[in-house]
Amino acid sequence: MKLYYAPGTCSLGIHVILEEVGSPFELARLSLQSGDHKKPDFTAVNPKSKVPTLQRDDGSVLTEWPAIAYWLAATNPGAGLWPGDPAEQTRALEAMDFIVGTLHGHAFSRLFNQGKYAPSEADHPKVIEQGRAMVAAAYAEIERKWEGDPWLLASGYSVADAALFYVTLWARKFGVDLPPKVAKHWEAMLARPAVQRAMKTEGLAA
Incomplete structure (x- = not known):
């Protein structure tokens, strides 16, 4: 591969x-x-x-x-990255879709690329403000729906956790205040050898 x-x-x-x-x-x-x-x-x-x-x-x-x-x-x-129970599989799909499609695709996208949403540079601060509000709202929804400890799903660690990890890296870059469960999740992810290897290879700092 x-x-x-x-x-x-x-x-x-x-x-x-x-x-x-x-x-x-x-x-x-x-x-x-x-x-x-x-x-x-x-x-x-x-x-x-x-x-x-x-x-x-x-x-x-x-x-x-x-x-x-x-x-x-x-x-x-x-x-062991995919739940065996159909109900938990559905939750994994739901979480990934929200993280990738909404938190990444709509919220963080406004923090990375203001020109996509407002051609006039004078309007870029408004796009950033909107993006920050959307990021905060999305994290609040993730926190509200949280089912596991420290992982997103009650069934344990899954690919959905890897999705949350990459956006949380961005959140820290932009100084976003993380809700308690998301902050705990970040620390738990950093303790995983697989995460450490990927971060080191990509030259990324926590």
Whole structure:
């Protein structure tokens, strides 16, 4: 397997999952600042021009964070990254969709790219203010729905925890106040060897 990634982006979560799984994999590092994701060598692999992108051993390619996470968990049951109970599986899907689609896709997106939402630079502070409010609201909802200790789900550690980890890295970067359970989750994630390996490889500091 080969993971196309950019350090500190959402691909970090998939990198963590690959480390948890323990199967051999390669890393292909991209620089978004240099536009590597838009260059022909990469768009030939993933025309969507984004990470994470996982090329499987048979050459086929998977894109989109939840799909990659699910496939890795489902094809490596011994890693214990996917709940066995259908009700808990549904909760895992619900959490991933909210984290990736809402907290990342709508809230943090406003903190990273104001021009996407307001072409006029004069309006960028308003976009940032809106983004911060959306991030806070999303974390409050995650805290309200929390079922495990310290993991998101009552059934224990899962790929949903890797999703929460990468956005919390961003939250700390932007000085977001973390709710108590999310803060505890962050510390628990940092204690996992798989997380430590991924962070070290990507040159990231906690």
